[in-house]
Every structure is written in C-alpha cells, then in structure tokens.
Amino acid sequence: MRPISLKKRAPVLILIAILFFLIVCPLIMIFTKAVIIDGRLDFSSAWQTLSENKNAVMIGNSLLLSTLVVLLSTVIATPLAYLFSRTKFARYRFFDIVFMIPFMTPPYIASMGWILFVQKRGLLQQLLPCMEGSENWFFTLGGLALVMSLHVFPFMLTILKNAMLNIPTSLEESGAVFGAGFGRRLQRIFMPLLGGNYAIGALLVFVKTLSEYGTPATLGKRIGFEVFTTEIHRYATIAPIDFGSSATLSSVLIGICLCMWMLQNYITTRKSYNLVSGKGARSIQQKLSAPATALGWFFIVLVLFVAVVIPYFSVISTSLIHLRGYGFAAGNFTLQHYIDLFTENTKGVSALKNSLFLAVSSATICAVLGTLIVLAVRNSKSRLRKPLEAMSLLPEMLPSIVLVIGIMLFWNQIYKILPLYNTLGIMVLAYVVLFLPYTVQYVTSSFTQISGSLMAAGQVFGGSGAYIFRRITLPLILKGVATGWMMTFIIAFRELVTASLIAPPNTLVVSTYIVREFEQGSVSVGMAMAVLCVLFTTTALLILNRFIAKQKGA
Amino acid sequence: MEIRLDGITKSFAHKEVIQNSSLTIASGSFTTLLGPSGCGKTTLLRMIAGLEAPDTGSVFFNDNCVFSAEKAINIPPEKRGLGFVFQDFALWPHMSVFENVAFGLRASHKTEKLEEKVRAALHAVQLDDFAQRYPHQLSGGQQQRVAFARAIVIAPECILFDEPLSALDALLREEMRVELRELVAKLGITAVFVTHDQTEAMSMSDKIAVLSEGRIEQYASPEEIYSAPETEFVAKFVGSSNWIDEHRMFRPEKASVVRMDGADEFEVTVVSTQFLGTSYQLHTKYRDSNWTFFSDRRIAAGTKLPVYIYDQDIICI
Numbered sequence: 001m002r003p004i005s006l007k008k009r010a011p012v013l014i015l016i017a018i019l020f021f022l023i024v025c026p027l028i029m030i031f032t033k034a035v036i037i038d039g040r041l042d043f044s045s046a047w048q049t050l051s052e053n054k055n056a057v058m059i060g061n062s063l064l065l066s067t068l069v070v071l072l073s074t075v076i077a078t079p080l081a082y083l084f085s086r087t088k089f090a091r092y093r094f095f096d097i098v099f100m101i102p103f104m105t106p107p108y109i110a111s112m113g114w115i116l117f118v119q120k121r122g123l124l125q126q127l128l129p130c131m132e133g134s135e136n137w138f139f140t141l142g143g144l145a146l147v148m149s150l151h152v153f154p155f156m157l158t159i160l161k162n163a164m165l166n167i168p169t170s171l172e173e174s175g176a177v178f179g180a181g182f183g184r185r186l187q188r189i190f191m192p193l194l195g196g197n198y199a200i201g202a203l204l205v206f207v208k209t210l211s212e213y214g215t216p217a218t219l220g221k222r223i224g225f226e227v228f229t230t231e232i233h234r235y236a237t238i239a240p241i242d243f244g245s246s247a248t249l250s251s252v253l254i255g256i257c258l259c260m261w262m263l264q265n266y267i268t269t270r271k272s273y274n275l276v277s278g279k280g281a282r283s284i285q286q287k288l289s290a291p292a293t294a295l296g297w298f299f300i301v302l303v304l305f306v307a308v309v310i311p312y313f314s315v316i317s318t319s320l321i322h323l324r325g326y327g328f329a330a331g332n333f334t335l336q337h338y339i340d341l342f343t344e345n346t347k348g349v350s351a352l353k354n355s356l357f358l359a360v361s362s363a364t365i366c367a368v369l370g371t372l373i374v375l376a377v378r379n380s381k382s383r384l385r386k387p388l389e390a391m392s393l394l395p396e397m398l399p400s401i402v403l404v405i406g407i408m409l410f411w412n413q414i415y416k417i418l419p420l421y422n423t424l425g426i427m428v429l430a431y432v433v434l435f436l437p438y439t440v441q442y443v444t445s446s447f448t449q450i451s452g453s454l455m456a457a458g459q460v461f462g463g464s465g466a467y468i469f470r471r472i473t474l475p476l477i478l479k480g481v482a483t484g485w486m487m488t489f490i491i492a493f494r495e496l497v498t499a500s501l502i503a504p505p506n507t508l509v510v511s512t513y514i515v516r517e518f519e520q521g522s523v524s525v526g527m528a529m530a531v532l533c534v535l536f537t538t539t540a541l542l543i544l545n546r547f548i549a550k551q552k553g554a
Numbered sequence: 555m556e557i558r559l560d561g562i563t564k565s566f567a568h569k570e571v572i573q574n575s576s577l578t579i580a581s582g583s584f585t586t587l588l589g590p591s592g593c594g595k596t597t598l599l600r601m602i603a604g605l606e607a608p609d610t611g612s613v614f615f616n617d618n619c620v621f622s623a624e625k626a627i628n629i630p631p632e633k634r635g636l637g638f639v640f641q642d643f644a645l646w647p648h649m650s651v652f653e654n655v656a657f658g659l660r661a662s663h664k665t666e667k668l669e670e671k672v673r674a675a676l677h678a679v680q681l682d683d684f685a686q687r688y689p690h691q692l693s694g695g696q697q698q699r700v701a702f703a704r705a706i707v708i709a710p711e712c713i714l715f716d717e718p719l720s721a722l723d724a725l726l727r728e729e730m731r732v733e734l735r736e737l738v739a740k741l742g743i744t745a746v747f748v749t750h751d752q753t754e755a756m757s758m759s760d761k762i763a764v765l766s767e768g769r770i771e772q773y774a775s776p777e778e779i780y781s782a783p784e785t786e787f788v789a790k791f792v793g794s795s796n797w798i799d800e801h802r803m804f805r806p807e808k809a810s811v812v813r814m815d816g817a818d819e820f821e822v823t824v825v826s827t828q829f830l831g832t833s834y835q836l837h838t839k840y841r842d843s844n845w846t847f848f849s850d851r852r853i854a855a856g857t858k859l860p861v862y863i864y865d866q867d868i869i870c871i
Contacts, residue, residue, distance in 0.1 A: 451642055451644060453640040453641070453642055453644035454644050454646055456600075456603075456605050456631075456638075456640070456644065457638065457640055457644035457646075457704075458646075458657070458661075459604075459605065459630070459631040459632050460603055460604075460605070460631045460632070460634075460636060460637075460638040461632075461638070461657050461658035461661060461704065461708065462632045462633075462635070462658050462661040462662035462708070463632055463657070463661040464632055464661070467661055471657070471661075472646055475648045476646075476647070476648060
C-alpha cells in the first residue's frame with residue numbers, strides 16, 4: 001500500500017470538517033444541553049422533563065398517531081398498489097403523477113384546506129347544510145390521522161407498487177401449477193415476498209409522521225393533541241422558554257428515529273428478497289371483472305377526491321370568496337385577496353422575496369457543496385469517504401425540527417465568535433443543512449448511471465483531470481445537480497418549521513405568512529398566498545421535467 | 555511500437571490477480587490475451603493503458619519506460635498516447651459522434667486539421683453520414699465503429715481492445731472480426747486484443763498469450779497453441795481435447811474410425827452420435843475419459859469400436 005498524499009486527502013478532510021461543523025456539532029449540542037447543567041453531567045433535569053405527566057402522555061400520543069397513520073396509509077395504499085401494478089390500471093401512467101400531488105402539497109396547506117372544509121360553518125356545511133355537526137367527528141385523533149395519512153400514503157404506494165411489479169409472475173404461476181389456489185398463493189407467495197418491502201415502507205411512514213410538524217401544528221393544535229414536534233417547538237418558542245426540555249425531547253426523538261432506521265436496515269438485509277434478475281420478467285395482468293373494474297375506478301376516484309380535490313377546492317375557493325359568511329353565492333367571488341396580498345402592506349411581498357432569496361441561495365449552496373461531496377466520495381480512496389457520505393445524508397434521517405433546535409443552540413453558543421444567529425444567514429445555513437441530502441442523493445444516482453469506462457476513455461484519449469471533469473463528468477451529472485437544485489428550491493421555498501423557529505424577528509417567509517394570516521389575519525389572503533405558493537412550485541417542477549426531458553442522450 | 559512487460563504483479567485486496575508476468579509484444583503485431591473471465595487479462599491490458607498501476611515490475615513502450623515500481627515512474631494514461639476500444643464502447647452519451655471522435659484531438663490540443671482528420675477516421679469505418687448523430691441513435695455495430703474511429707483518429711502507435719466484440723450479437727461479431735482485422739492491418743499498428751473467445755483469438759491473432767489465474771500459460775502463434783499446448787490448461791481451454799491418460803491427448807480431427815496403417819489402435823464404446831450436417835460427431839468412452847471425434851456415419855450406442863491415431867498426433871504434456 002502506497003501512502004496517500006495529503007494533497008489527495010485534503011478535499012475529503014476539508015469537507016468532513018465543514019459537515020462536522022454544520023451537522024454534527026449542532027447534534028452534539030442537543031445532547032449536551034439535555035444532560036449538562038451548570039457544567040456538570042446531570043440527568044435529573046432530563047428525567048424530570050420526561051417523567052412529567054403531560055410529556056409521557058405526549059410521547060404516547062406521538063407513537064399512537066404514527067401507528068394509526070401507518071395503518072391508515074396501508075389501507076389506502078395497498079389496493080392502489082395492486083391496481084397499478086397487477087391489473088389493467090397499470091396502463092394509466094398519468095396516475096403516477098396525479099398520486100404524487102398529495103405528497104408534493106405542503107402538509108400545512110393541505111390541513112388548512114381540511115380545516116376550512118369541515119369546521120363549523122365551513123365549506124362542507126355551507127354546501128350541504130345537512131352535514132351540520134360533522135366537525136365533531138373530524139376534529140379528533142381520527143381526523144388528524146386521516147389528514148396525515150392522505151399526505152404520506154403516496155410514499156407507501158410507490159414502495160408497494162414497485163415491490164409488486166418486481167415479483168415475477170412466474171413465481172405466482174409456479175405456485176398455481178403446483179396446486180395452490182388464489183388465496184393460498186396470496187398467503188404463501190405474494191405476502192411473504194412483499195413483507196420486507198412493506199415493513200420498510202411502514203417504518204418510513206412511521207418516522208415521517210413522527211417528524212412531521214405542519215399538520216400537528218395546524219390541525220393538531222385545534223384539538224389539543226400535542227406530539228413531539230409541537231412540544232419541542234413550544235418549549236423553544238413560547239415563554240417560559242426552556243431549551244433544556246426542548247433538547248431532552250429532541251434527544252428522545254432522535255433515539256426513536258435511529259432505532260427505526262436500524263430496524264429498517266435489519267429488515268432490508270435480512271427479510272427482503274432480490275427478485276430482479278437479469279432475465280426479462282414477464283408480468284401478466286390479473287383480469288378484472290366488470291364489477292371489479294368499477295370498484296377499482298370507484299376507489300381511485302374516492303382517494304383522489306379526498307386527498308387532492310377537497311383540500312385544493314377549499315384553499316382555492318377560500319382565496320376567491322369575498323365574504324366567507326355568505327359562502328358560495330353569485331357575486332361573492334373576487335380576486336381582491338390576491339391584490340391585497342401585494343398592496344395591503346409590504347409583508348406579503350417581503351415574505352415572497354425572503355422565500356425566493358432563501359430558496360435560491362440554499363439551493364445553490366447545496367448544489368455546489370453536495371456535488372463536491374459526491375465527487376470527493378467517488379474519487380477518493382480514503383477511508384474517510386464513507387463517514388463523509390454518511391454525515392451528508394444524516395439530516396434526512398432526522399426530523400428537521402431536531403436539527404433546527406441543534407442549530408439554534410449551537411449558533412447561540414458561538415454567537416460571540418460568529419454572529420450569524422438572528423440573521424437571514426442562519427436560515428440559509430439551516431436550509432443547507434436540512435436539504436443537502438437531496439443534492440447528494442440525486443448527484444450520486446446520476447453518478448452511478450455513468451459507466452466507469454467513460455472516465456477511463458477520457459483519460460486514455462488524453463484528457464487531463466480538469467478537462468475530463470469539464471467535458472465528461474460535469475455534463476453527465478448536470479441532470480442530477482439540476483434536479484437536486486430544483487427539489488431544494490421547491491422544498492426550501494415553502495419550508496415551515498425552520499422558518500417558524502429561527503427566522504429573525506419580524507421576518508416572514510411564505511409559510512409563516514400563510515400560517516399567520518390563517519390564525520390571526522385574513523384567512524382568504526393567507527389562502528391566496530398558499531395558491532400562489534403551490535402554483536409557483538408546481539411551475540418550477542414542470543420546468544424541471546421539461547429540462548430533464550430535453551437532455552440529450554443517456 | 556514494441557510493448558514490454560517485465561516482472562509485473564498486482565494484488566487487489568490481498569488476492570493476487572497478476573502473478574509475476576513478463577511479455578514482449580512485437581511492433582506491428584496483432585496480439586491477443588486469451589483466458590476465462592477473472593484470469594487477469596483485462597487487468598493486464600489496463601496496466602498497459604495506465605488505468606491500473608502494477609505493484610511491481612516495469613512497462614516499456616519501445617525503449618521508453620512508462621511504468622516502473624522501482625523507479626517510481628508512472629506516466630498517466632492521458633500521456634501514453636494509446637488508442638483504446640472499451641468493452642461497453644464507452645461512447646460519451648452527451649456528445650455527437652463527431653465530438654466523440656474529436657475528443658482525443660481536442661484534449662491534446664491537436665486541433666489542426668481537426669475536421670479533416672475526424673472525417674477521415676469516420677470514413678475509414680464507413681460512418682461518413684453519422685457525424686451529427688448521438689451514440690444512442692446508433693446500432694451496436696455502428697457504436698463499435700465509432701469507438702474504433704475514436705481510437706484511430708489520434709494516430710496511435712498501438713490500439714488496445716478490451717473484449718470489443720462481446721457486446722455484439724453473433725452475426726455482427728463475425729462481420730466485425732473480419733472488418734477490424736482488416737482495418738488494423740491497413741494501419742499497420744500494434745494491436746493488443748483481450749477476449750475470452752478462442753475462435754476470435756485464433757482467427758485474428760499473430761500471437762496469443764493464454765492466461766489463467768493471473769499467470770501467462772503460453773505465448774505463441776495460434777497454430778502452436780493449438781497443436782503444441784504447453785500446459786494442461788492450454789490444451790483444455792483451446793479447442794477440444796481427448797485424454798488418453800494424464801499426460802497424453804489428441805485433437806478430435808486426428809482420430810479415425812477407418813483403419814490406418816502404422817496408427818495406434820484404441821478401443822472405445824460409443825455413447826451417442828450427433829449429426830452435424832457435414833459429419834457425425836461420436837461421443838465415446840475410453841476407460842474413464844470421454845472422447846469425441848468425427849465419423850462419416852451413425853454408429854449405434856453401445857458399439858465397441860476401434861479408433862486409429864498416428865503416434866505423431868498424440869500430444870504429450
């Protein structure tokens with residue numbers, strides 16, 4: 001083994017130092033804040049927080065809610081996954097996109113839509129007066145779980161659908177040949193083969209629900225249902241501010257999430273089967289009878305109606321209704337709220353500007369930093385490249401709120417050295433930390449699609465390192481970089497939890513503007529902003545798709 | 555250009571993939587590295603190209619040392635000036651055929667008469683009208699030709715081929731075999747060709763180096779390799795072999811079911827007969843070994859049959 005020169009190692013070392021500072025330091029800060037009091041290791045305060053009755057109830061609540069959401073999204077996703085993988089419904093590829101809409105809708109906007117729809121004298125009761133009292137069953141744990149499931153089920157749908165597509169029909173057919181009936185095949189072949197993938201999907205949904213802030217903060221608050229994220233948020237923002245308790249709860253949440261990921265890892269390695277062989281697997285469609293087809297259509301339309309139509313209908317119509325008390329009456333529609341958004345005061349415009357600035361700057365920094373990380377990981381033989389990659393992906397495994405709390409605590413601590421706290425700068429930094437994994441993943445995946453011989457060919461035909469990078473590597477990973485940039489842009493543009501925790505005083509972004517108008521201002525103006533926000537990010541997504549489709553080759 | 559490998563070894567993760575090997579490839583010759591997958595032939599080729607560094611030994615192009623573990627010399631691939639045709643063609647998907655071919659010239663700043671040179675290379679491989687296409691718009695054979703044009707445009711003294719025909723279907727493979735050999739002969743340059751296909755090796759090469767488990771088993775002309783294999787591995791890997799005992803074998807076409815004066819006689823039992831069109835192939839049993847050879851008629855299974863082989867056709871290893 002020849003020693004690797006320092007020059008070759010430098011990029012990896014520098015990037016590790018940067019990520020350690022940005023990601024690991026804040027996490028360490030959380031743990032120390034939780035258990036170090038006045039410079040001494042002291043678990044008593046952390047224990048006190050946890051043994052407080054209401055916190056114990058809260059932890060129970062969180063786990064209960066996550067479990068319910070897993071069950072409910074299974075009920076929604078499983079029939080759809082079957083329809084879209086094994087029956088003639090698989091033909092309709094456009095459902096792939098339509099069913100991503102709920103997932104791409106910011107959860108706080110969807111739950112506001114639901115609140116406006118079902119609340120007392122809300123849209124539902126204005127349209128159908130007979131539904132009076134329906135709010136009583138909606139503003140419950142069940143309603144909360146339903147709204148959250150409607151947000152995350154596309155995730156489960158994708159995983160299950162791909163798993164079902166990957167089960168070769170021959171395995172089922174051989175079951176039939178050897179005498180197993182439909183029920184037995186389902187029980188002995190289909191389900192065991194799916195089990196591992198389902199478990200992975202279920203764990204992901206569980207962790208996502210546990211980490212979600214938007215819906216519990218809007219809908220959960222209405223029914224007084226506190227979960228991890230809302231409690232962490234409350235301790236950190238509402239007087240008397242208690243960062244210690246916030247850090248303690250964050251530590252517990254990190255612990256739960258890490259256990260879940262470990263469990264997921266275990267299942268992936270032990271219980272999932274490699275079903276994709278090089279041979280082209282035939283997939284035969286299950287024939288559906290006419291009533292079954294009708295039932296399939298009914299289910300698809302029902303889910304779309306509940307998951308997409310209702311929230312968007314509420315949000316859009318609220319933004320267009322002149323006086324909400326009059327409801328849907330001719331002459332009660334106006335575009336005035338959209339005009340108010342820009343003219344009433346400067347808050348709306350400045351929120352848009354802030355979000356735009358944050359989205360562009362954090363997406364750009366992520367694109368550069370993320371690409372550098374992937375390049376360093378790919379081109380280095382250093383033993384440190386694995387830790388570097390793991391560190392860059394860490395933020396995705398943890399709830400955003402936890403990382404943001406860590407960043408708050410850490411940058412507060414070093415304020416005297418680096419006075420970044422309480423500026424837009426800290427927001428950019430937090431966004432970069434949270435969304436770095438997107439770029440890393442997209443660029444990595446475009447890298448894995450490049451055959452190593454393409455670079456080797458560049459070398460053999462006389463290209464120097466820089467020349468190969470400019471002419472071959474960069475053009476080939478550009479798609480990944482651009483996709484990462486756009487995804488970061490879209491998600492940063494509407495990010496809620498970070499903005500609500502560490503935005504400098506009197507600085508609003510799109511998401512906090514919407515929440516504020518919804519809670520204590522003009523709901524219609526808030527919804528006008530929500531419509532603009534969704535339109536804007538959807539347009540961005542369409543441009544991205546167009547761009548990718550235009551890319552030649554590959 | 556003469557290529558000389560001297561005392562090369564290489565290990566990956568404690569596994570020795572190239573055992574101490576030396577090899578001299580004559581200038582202007584077509585040399586094939588032949589062996590089963592995992593024998594180290596591609597590694598050897600990549601070492602010549604500079605894509606892989608040997609652990610010990612040295613590599614010379616004519617009298618220039620391009621690699622020496624002892625003297626810590628390692629000329630990077632981009633400075634070695636070789637042509638290389640990759641197994642998967644390695645055409646850059648985001649560049650047109652023209653740009654793919656022009657890459658080597660641009661990278662080394664030889665842009666004088668660039669257009670002319672690229673056109674000439676494309677003409678040599680009969681792709682004049684494809685300059686503005688992209689690789690994914692070409693068939694496998696056309697991609698193969700572009701990869702070849704890319705290698706010849708820089709006028710290298712040597713072209714390395716890494717199983718270039720393995721990605722093509724059988725019919726095209728045969729066509730390209732002839733075409734490639736003709737082009738290389740026309741250019742008069744040194745060619746090093748890696749393959750696991752003995753027919754390819756036999757039909758194209760001036761000399762073949764047979765490799766097994768990182769060792770060069772034999773380095774000779776195709777005829778010698780076939781008629782005078784030096785090791786058991788070579789005898790078994792190239793052509794089919796019928797073993798009389800542990801050290802003596804013969805090639806199927808040397809055996810006759812018709813009596814030949816002065817030939818040795820062996821008694822075999824017929825197991826089955828296959829009709830091949832031009833002749834019949836007999837599968838037989840001689841003591842513990844299976845022999846196959848040819849006959850002009852079908853012979854019933856179980857028949858005991860005398861077989862004749864001249865003593866000089868029996869190869870001793």
